[in-house]
Amino acid sequence: MGALPHAAWHCVHVYYHAPDKDGLLLDAVRPLFREIRAHVEAAYVLRHWRQGPHLRLNVRTDRQTWEGFVRPRIDQVIGDYLRRHPSTTVLDQRESLAWHRLLAIREQERGPLTPWHPDNSIRDAPFDPRGHVLGGDAAVELLTTFYSDSTPLLFAMLDHARAGRDSKRDLAVNLLLTAAYAGRPLAEGLASCRAHAEAYITWSADPGGTLAAFDREYRLRRTRLVQRVRHVLRTLDGTAPGPHERGTQEAAAFVREWAALLARYARRPEVPAPRPPSSRPLPRPVTRAGDAALDYTYLHLERLGLTSLQRFSALYQVARAAGAVAAAAAAGEEYVPEERAGHGSWGWGT
Incomplete structure (x- = not known):
């Protein structure tokens, strides 16, 4: 799709503590992106670690399309995958904290490191452009x-x-x-x-x-x-x-x-x-x-x-x-x- 008037970046974090996230990416994120492709300017996914291992789904579109179509489809498509293939990995936040503090310094990461969000959860989050880096x-x-x-x-x-x-x-x-x-x-x-x-x-x-x-x-x-x-x-x-x-x-x-x-x-x-x-x-x-x-x-x-x-x-x-x-x-x-x-x-x- 071409440029949309008033388009902006929107972001959702999908918390999934299992180390292998390829199934989530290929069997949930990929079909989701195919479905929304005609309705958005751009979309991509990143892996991240802050406040628990997760995927960041970043989508550029207008607010009406985001709220009326894209965001509900995220809940439906990604949510269905999480229900069928939940992460069962148990991680110790305290053991990870020292490493995450070091990562935050090395990667110039801003924002809280704790508390972790629940495994298998979907949460709205501000888009992080990383402009300071x-x-x-x-x-x-x-x-x-x-x-x-x-x-x-x-x-x-x-x-x-x-x-x-x-x-x-x-x-x-x-x-x-x-x-x-x-x-x-x-x-x-x-x-x-x-x-x-x-x-x-x-x-x-x-x-x-x-x-x-x-x-x-x-x-x-x-x-x-x-x-x-x-x-x-x-x-x-x-x-x-x-x-x-x-x-x-x-x-x-x-x-x-x-x-x-x-x-x-x-x-x-x-x-x-x-x-x-x-x-x-x-x-x-x-x-x-x-x-x-x-x-x-x-x-x-x-x-x-x-x-x-x-x-x-x-x-x-x-x-x-x-x-x-x-x-x-x-x-x-x-x-x-x-x-x-x-x-x-x-x-x-x-």
């Missing part, structure tokens, strides 16, 4: 539009993972490598991946332990990661067959779709300008013209349900595996296993 109305408009435009892909990716065609970790590799490759030399994008992973490791409570854990995961998955990186790069270069073309290996999942979406946003004049990294208390991708694709991809992985640790681990895996592929290509060789290739103190690029 994003830096202004233009950045808010850009991100909310991106969230809305990427929501169909979000549902498709969740469906893809639920069907067992790829894990979310594998999809993360596809998307992060696509973002690193978007509109700039791959080496520059991989440098951003490395910088973000290094920053996360440095800021972690146990930098040595975090690096060791990331390295163990890379070594366990190395062969598959290198194969996946090559597959993604062939897809981006146009040498992998399309879905209706004959070939030994079809295009890597969602790579072309994600690249096309990022390219659309790279052409927008309001892509946020640089901000100093020190403006964020925890290292996260810095929103600037060159890194906007990686920043938005990181936020999309959060919507997919990957934890902060999983997201930064994926950045590390991408940088390591893509570095190995690039080094082998520069030497005119096939990829050489790390035991034979040797590596530096962190093994970047091998």
Whole structure:
């Protein structure tokens, strides 16, 4: 639907303490969004933690449509799912409070942390534009539009993972490598991946332990990661067959779709300008013209349900595996296993 007069953002929080929210997203939120699509300007969903784990349904429409149609349908569609598939997870608010206090500082989150709202409940809430973090109305408009435009892909990716065609970790590799490759030399994008992973490791409570854990995961998955990186790069270069073309290996999942979406946003004049990294208390991708694709991809992985640790681990895996592929290509060789290739103190690029 086009622009509506007097349209504004409206928000509902759906509290669901069960860790797996994919069923709620695919079997309740997705059909709801399909139903309201013709009546609203935009809609998207986020995962959040404050006052208990929940989904935030954000819908832009006029007040009459919201009150007369959209809000009642939320109660009916989402409420029916909650009655049929209630969360039965029991969480201890006191155990979560220390972590939530830290998250509130790191994410510059405003608002109360307690009390938690009841599990399996639906509550109206003010829309949170996060302008104090994003830096202004233009950045808010850009991100909310991106969230809305990427929501169909979000549902498709969740469906893809639920069907067992790829894990979310594998999809993360596809998307992060696509973002690193978007509109700039791959080496520059991989440098951003490395910088973000290094920053996360440095800021972690146990930098040595975090690096060791990331390295163990890379070594366990190395062969598959290198194969996946090559597959993604062939897809981006146009040498992998399309879905209706004959070939030994079809295009890597969602790579072309994600690249096309990022390219659309790279052409927008309001892509946020640089901000100093020190403006964020925890290292996260810095929103600037060159890194906007990686920043938005990181936020999309959060919507997919990957934890902060999983997201930064994926950045590390991408940088390591893509570095190995690039080094082998520069030497005119096939990829050489790390035991034979040797590596530096962190093994970047091998």
